[in-house]
Amino acid sequence: MSGLRRVWSRGVGAAAHLLLWLAVVGSASGAGGKLGPLAPRPDWGELEKFQGTITRAEFVRLLDRVYAPGGAARGMVTVGEEGAVISAGAAGGSIRLRFAASEAEARGVGRYWRAAREMGPAREGRPLEGVRVAIDPGHIGGQWARIEERWFQIGGGAPVMEGDMVMVVAGHLRQRLESLGARVLMVREGLEPVTRHRPEGLMDEARAWLAERGFRFTKEGYSGPHDPGRFASVRWNAELLFYRVGEIRARAERVNARLRPDVTVCLHFNAEDWGDPARPTLVKANHLHLLLNGRYGADELKYDDQRFDMVVKLLGRSWPEELAISEAVANSMARVTGLQPYEYAGGNAIRAGRNPYLWVRNLLANRLYQCPVVYLEPYVMNSREAYARIQAGDYEGTREIGGRPRESIFREYARGISEGLAAYYRESRR
Numbered sequence: 001m002s003g004l005r006r007v008w009s010r011g012v013g014a015a016a017h018l019l020l021w022l023a024v025v026g027s028a029s030g031a032g033g034k035l036g037p038l039a040p041r042p043d044w045g046e047l048e049k050f051q052g053t054i055t056r057a058e059f060v061r062l063l064d065r066v067y068a069p070g071g072a073a074r075g076m077v078t079v080g081e082e083g084a085v086i087s088a089g090a091a092g093g094s095i096r097l098r099f100a101a102s103e104a105e106a107r108g109v110g111r112y113w114r115a116a117r118e119m120g121p122a123r124e125g126r127p128l129e130g131v132r133v134a135i136d137p138g139h140i141g142g143q144w145a146r147i148e149e150r151w152f153q154i155g156g157g158a159p160v161m162e163g164d165m166v167m168v169v170a171g172h173l174r175q176r177l178e179s180l181g182a183r184v185l186m187v188r189e190g191l192e193p194v195t196r197h198r199p200e201g202l203m204d205e206a207r208a209w210l211a212e213r214g215f216r217f218t219k220e221g222y223s224g225p226h227d228p229g230r231f232a233s234v235r236w237n238a239e240l241l242f243y244r245v246g247e248i249r250a251r252a253e254r255v256n257a258r259l260r261p262d263v264t265v266c267l268h269f270n271a272e273d274w275g276d277p278a279r280p281t282l283v284k285a286n287h288l289h290l291l292l293n294g295r296y297g298a299d300e301l302k303y304d305d306q307r308f309d310m311v312v313k314l315l316g317r318s319w320p321e322e323l324a325i326s327e328a329v330a331n332s333m334a335r336v337t338g339l340q341p342y343e344y345a346g347g348n349a350i351r352a353g354r355n356p357y358l359w360v361r362n363l364l365a366n367r368l369y370q371c372p373v374v375y376l377e378p379y380v381m382n383s384r385e386a387y388a389r390i391q392a393g394d395y396e397g398t399r400e401i402g403g404r405p406r407e408s409i410f411r412e413y414a415r416g417i418s419e420g421l422a423a424y425y426r427e428s429r430r
């Protein structure tokens, strides 16, 4: 809304006036607050469409339990009786969000995705009929796998590249979902970046980002993935901005502006620290978890873009759908893979309820995609078990691995997801 002051007319009638009230106090969206690297300056006026769409109780529940637990938004989101005041930009600018007086009075939220219960019943055997499912195979792979640090190789074995492996899963998943009636949309098709950024063009941004985080001694280049000083290197940070930040921002643009799916499935393989990629460590641990968006920290919410993204995510009300679909897929994946739940030790993730496989964490992809996101982290690629299965490649039927018949790891992964989605939509579309 580019800084102009807007106050709703008092002539719109008492009820509407109660529900609709947006005032940009001070110089909101024009003034520059802190922004993360490659983040566009938020257009706070976009929040206008959320006026009167949420009750105070629901806003507080989502803020305290999901998005900013532990008072992380204190001083940045202030909840009053009739509305919330959200800091917007520098110089004390803020946005007032008016709550709905009751659930009955809450206006619907305008959004591009549909929850399963809004879709109506599907035909027998085609529970995903008409559901728009975007598949987002994580990372880029191919010639980019090494700089992504999603590459390792043991002796003469096939290199393990996460970005390539998730494409194999995506191919099987697409077939399965289409046979269940889904309209499948691919967030990427091949082993090339979606973003037009390249590391060479991001060196200045990398320098600024290093300075922002207080790195006083930096160096230009680095000698490889085993170089412990690479985190202070301009080149390494420019690469990170390219393959993570720039790439995910480009994918989010594609998801939200073009694909507009009902749900996005983000495919990853997990890993434990493997050390030197040319002499990687294999571990015993092999596990599964899924990530939902939330648990923003106070340090993250100080960034204008992250605070804005959090408020959009909260007000977009994807939480209940994201939770329900993720739970169905987690249960199915656990049954199909037999993997144990992963436990976060640090404080950057919280549980999403009682399901041991579900965790809440603020990731760029699950934050920027406005639709519900099913974000999977099954299999530890450098576990002995998963490594042996990855080396066996993709095949039909079963093969004996480690003394028992196993389905191809890629097909098992795809089957776990598709059976979970089928169960969820079958149950919810009646």
Ligand SMILES: [Zn+2]
Binding pocket: 138, 139, 162, 267, 268, 269, 270
């Ligand atoms: Zn990954």
